[in-house]
Amino acid sequence: MSLRFHNTLSRGLEEFVPLEPGHARMYTCGPTVYNVAHIGNCRAYVFEDLLRRWLQFKGYRVTQVMNLTDVDDKTIRDSRAAGMSLLDFTAQFKQAFFDDIRALNIEAAEYYPAATDHIPEMIELIKVLEEKGVAYRAADGSVYFSIAKWPEYGKLARLNREGMRPGARVAADEYEKENVADFALWKAWDEQDGDVAWDSPWGRGRPGWHIECSAMSMKYLGPSFDIHTGGVDNIFPHHEDEIAQSEAATGQPFATYWLHCAHLMVDGQKMAKSRGNFFTLRDILERGYTGREVRYELLATHYRSALNFTFSSLDAARAALRRVDEFTERLAGAAGDAAAGVLPAWAGEAAAAFEAGMDDDLNISAALAALFDCIREGNAALDGGQLTAEEAAAVRDLFARWDAALGVLTKPAEEVPAEVNALLERRQAARAAKDWAQSDALRDEIAALGWMVKDTAKGPVVTRA
RNA sequence: GGCGCGGUAGCCAAGUGGUAAGGCGAGGGUCUGCAAAAUCCUUAUACAUCGGUUCGAAUCCGAUCCGCGCCUCCA
Numbered sequence: 117m118s119l120r121f122h123n124t125l126s127r128g129l130e131e132f133v134p135l136e137p138g139h140a141r142m143y144t145c146g147p148t149v150y151n152v153a154h155i156g157n158c159r160a161y162v163f164e165d166l167l168r169r170w171l172q173f174k175g176y177r178v179t180q181v182m183n184l185t186d187v188d189d190k191t192i193r194d195s196r197a198a199g200m201s202l203l204d205f206t207a208q209f210k211q212a213f214f215d216d217i218r219a220l221n222i223e224a225a226e227y228y229p230a231a232t233d234h235i236p237e238m239i240e241l242i243k244v245l246e247e248k249g250v251a252y253r254a255a256d257g258s259v260y261f262s263i264a265k266w267p268e269y270g271k272l273a274r275l276n277r278e279g280m281r282p283g284a285r286v287a288a289d290e291y292e293k294e295n296v297a298d299f300a301l302w303k304a305w306d307e308q309d310g311d312v313a314w315d316s317p318w319g320r321g322r323p324g325w326h327i328e329c330s331a332m333s334m335k336y337l338g339p340s341f342d343i344h345t346g347g348v349d350n351i352f353p354h355h356e357d358e359i360a361q362s363e364a365a366t367g368q369p370f371a372t373y374w375l376h377c378a379h380l381m382v383d384g385q386k387m388a389k390s391r392g393n394f395f396t397l398r399d400i401l402e403r404g405y406t407g408r409e410v411r412y413e414l415l416a417t418h419y420r421s422a423l424n425f426t427f428s429s430l431d432a433a434r435a436a437l438r439r440v441d442e443f444t445e446r447l448a449g450a451a452g453d454a455a456a457g458v459l460p461a462w463a464g465e466a467a468a469a470f471e472a473g474m475d476d477d478l479n480i481s482a483a484l485a486a487l488f489d490c491i492r493e494g495n496a497a498l499d500g501g502q503l504t505a506e507e508a509a510a511v512r513d514l515f516a517r518w519d520a521a522l523g524v525l526t527k528p529a530e531e532v533p534a535e536v537n538a539l540l541e542r543r544q545a546a547r548a549a550k551d552w553a554q555s556d557a558l559r560d561e562i563a564a565l566g567w568m569v570k571d572t573a574k575g576p577v578v579t580r581a
Numbered sequence: 582g583g584c585g586c587g588g589u590a591g592c593c594a595a596g597u598g599g600u601a602a603g604g605c606g607a608g609g610g611u612c613u614g615c616a617a618a619a620u621c622c623u624u625a626u627a628c629a630u631c632g633g634u635u636c637g638a639a640u641c642c643g644a645u646c647c648g649c650g651c652c653u654c655c656a
Contacts, residue, residue: 347656
């Protein structure tokens with residue numbers, strides 16, 4: 117079956133056909149580096165990573181661009197409050213962002229352009245828009261995009277202007293705009309900007325929020341590319357504005373497919389910095405959960421469904437991963453050094469179901485169902501001694517292929533402290549002597565160090581509790 | 582007010598016309614010196630409500646109730 121995605125432009129499923137055969141080009145809206153990302157932000161990055169990995173699974177070469185927004189109202193406001201330069205202030209959160217995506221096993225994109233490194237490109241783009249007559253300069257020196265000159269405005273968000281409530285959110289300093297929905301391409305310097313300003317044909321100032329994504333996507337992906345993603349809250353105004361200014365400037369279609377992921381919720385409400393109801397990845401890690409467990413939790417719900425975050429669901433994620441780990445370890449033991457043979461029928465069926473599920477707009481639930489079916493069948497076969505080493509190796513390789521797409525099946529290696537190993541050896545000696553009291557006491561000591569002993573046919577194994 | 586999404590067993594969650602995947606939890610068996618872990622099996626008459634279309638509806642249509650999101654900070 118063909119690969120299909122839900123396109124926000126059409127609100128329906130469409131077969132994925134890249135502009136350039138065999139090559140998928142995608143632009144994924146990245147973080148505004150004024151703070152540490154919360155796990156709602158992380159959900160978007162995990163979704164984009166799954167998309168990227170699935171495209172690769174399907175054989176596409178992927179070129180992904182993720183921008184770093186390091187100049188906007190909030191970065192300026194907070195850097196000044198911190199008494200730091202914009203560059204120094206945002207650098208620490210860029211670092212935090214890369215730490216987070218590493219903890220979540222997110223593959224690196226090909227490009228991570230920062231807005232402040234692309235001011236000339238943005239200025240050039242705004243000049244083009246001005247020449248084409250869709251931008252105008254306001255009295256204060258700011259430059260705005262005129263939606264009145266762009267009839268297609270609203271095609272992504274499908275907003276009708278009559279129903280729009282012009283309201284409190286229209287800032288007082290934007291009264292120069294011809295239309296309330298016009299958006300800034302270039303913002304003239306004002307006092308609150310401090311020393312953050314660049315020279316431009318329109319005087320000192322800084323770029324508007326949306327222009328960076330247009331300028332940087334064009335630079336790294338060309339005027340037209342395949343996939344643009346972000347959270348649903350970016351549909352309007354951010355992505356709508358990107359389309360308007362990009363297509364007005366180039367006269368060519370911008371992105372073919374628009375994929376948006378739904379929000380992460382807490383207690384039934386959207387997780388957002390402005391609401392103060394957020395957890396950062398660090399918060400979760402400090403509670404003893406691993407990045408892998410968080411990744412599973414964020415991954416296991418379809419990207420277009422709201423995901424209500426709870427710690428009990430993280431516990432469920434941990435239990436599910438334990439089942440995966442137990443199986444892959446059994447499998448490795450059964451496979452030994454054997455070369456991969458033919459997949460057993462049940463594994464072949466699971467492989468087909470997994471791929472069909474993922475091809476259907478990344479239906480992760482169907483894919484995971486196939487995976488767990490495979491685990492159940494595989495365990496039963498292992499219990500019955502019905503799995504040859506060659507078959508076990510083939511199933512092991514299947515899991516490796518799946519994990520290239522999921523990035524969550526491989527258990528990170530655990531370093532067992534020498535102290536624990538020493539206790540384990542003494543316990544084995546006690547067990548050999550059938551000194552159960554001593555054996556149990558040693559098990560308690562190991563448990564006190566945070567490790568769990570499991571006696572298997574091949575000897576004891578310890579895992580972190 | 583405009584636009585849109587969703588309500589499936591104890592919890593999470595697939596499934597867009599033919600009588601309901603999967604995960605967690607729970608119960609039982611196996612394994613074990615005992616455990617733990619694991620594994621196998623079982624589990625529950627689960628499709629918000631009311632109408633309609635149809636031989637047949639979780640699935641299509643209408644209405645209602647409830648929850649959530651967007652409407653220029655937002656992933």
